[in-house]
Amino acid sequence: MSLIPLARLLPGRRSWGRSAAALAIAAVFAALFTAPAQAADGQITGLGGKCADVAGASNANGTPVQLYDCNGSNAQRWSLPGDGTIRALGKCLDIVDRGTADGSLVQLWDCAGTPNQQWVVSGANDIVNPQADKCLDVRDRSTANGTRLQIWTCSGQPNQKWSAPGGDPQPGGFVVSESQFNQMFPGRNSFYTYSGLTAALSAYPGFAKTGSDTVKKQEAAAFLANVSHETGGLVHVVEQNTANYPHYCDWSQPYGCPAGQAAYYGRGPIQLSWNFNYKAAGDALGIDLLGNPWQVEQNAAIAWKTGLWYWNTQNGPGTMTPHNAMVNQAGFGQTIRSINGSLECDGKNPAQVQSRVTKYQQFTQILGVAPGGNLYC
Structure with a gap:
């Protein structure tokens, strides 16, 4: 032209x-890891069927958020109130030091309405921080209890897949579902x-x-x-x-x-x-x-x-x-x-x-x- x-x-x-x-390697990892189960009782379940967990069930600012065996405790009861935050024990899921780089850890902190406490749960089961344009991620793809959660460039791999309470793809919902999107763009x-x-x-x-x-x-x-x-x-x-x-x-x-x-x-x-x-x-x-x-x-x-x-x-x-x-x-x-x-x-x-x-x-x-x-x- x-x-x-x-x-x-x-x-x-x-x-x-x-x-x-x-990203062909995503298929390899998909074969190695088990997809997350559906969330229940406010749990956020991820890699290996384990839960996002507040270490020691503490609500002190700076408490690490980790992967742990699902046990139904309050340390694993999360809510999505519709304002973009994800909350447990009265506090918000927060990116340490407002980081946006790969490997920035997440923690519990007083809810402040800041961008590092904003999350979108997608129809593809990613939990994304829009400011960083990165996904909630299990460090080193480990299923060991106590493995820290972090943010990382979204890759579609199972260590970034989560089932969160509520099941709404985002606050208010997007009018195009993932299946409709795939129908629109079959060869994308x-x-x-x-x-x-x-x-x-x-x-x-x-x-x-x-x-x-x-x-x-x-x-x-x-x-x-x-x-x-x-x-x-x-x-x-x-x-x-x-x-x-x-x-x-x-x-x-x-x-x-x-x-x-x-x-x-x-x-x-x-x-x-x-x-x-x-x-x-x-x-x-x-x-x-x-x-x-x-x-x-x-x-x-x-x-x-x-x-x-x-x-x-x-x-x-x-x-x-x-x-x-x-x-x-x-x-x-x-x-x-x-x-x-x-x-x-x-x-x-x-x-x-x-x-x-x-x-x-x-x-x-x-x-x-x-x-x-x-x-x-």
Whole structure:
């Protein structure tokens, strides 16, 4: 395809390339470890059928949280009150020193409403801290009593799988179940995980949570339909044409291109590109994407967050954000205009518009909701 003009101020729409190899080792570990049982009596069960446990049943600040034989004691009774916290003995599951690095330990601490005490329980049975974009993890994959719990980059391995009380994928629930997500994307790249998506949702709590159940499902279907179109069904993670890579650095910006001239190519579900878009998205999300844009192709939750950033905050060539287009019932066609209207709408590329509309209609059917009007732009 032809190059996007350098003056364009939104993610380009180009051909794509496959991401790094899928996490094949996950299947090996899945064969070695037993999947967690269903939670009961407020227990959080994990590797080897053992429980998340507060050491010594102490509620002192700094008490370690560990893996231990399930025994039904108060040290293993956890609650998810719906505010993003996970609580036991009147205190919150907390990341030591507000760490975000792999291996940061977890403990019990006074509930403070801080990001290191926020957790999302995904439909894939991951427990994710959205700030760190990492999963609750059993250290060294050990099933020994007393093994410390920590956070680690989400890998889908059994030492990161948990069954928590309540069973709600996240506070308020996401209108797309994991089985529906898999039905929508049967050939998706393993990089684009459902748990990564549900972990990213906390960044924009209004997404698919605004309006009636019909509107919520329509918005989720609209976002995923556009994402599907952009990525070939969640197959492609990065832009394929490497010859384009040096063109996405705008040196007129005062911060320049600290990651390099060719570092700001398209990545993620709505192909974030250009240094100024990486800067804006990173600032909004509290992540240094200008300095390290590769995070978007290495971390599923961050990739999903960049897509949600664009969807919820950017008008693009349109007159409203895609989020507002759906919740205000302007119609799916306005989401196309906001994402790529300058190249597709008003008769410029009707085949591409039809591709998006067809996918949206398929996804609304999966969710059991009418697509609404104004589908075209």
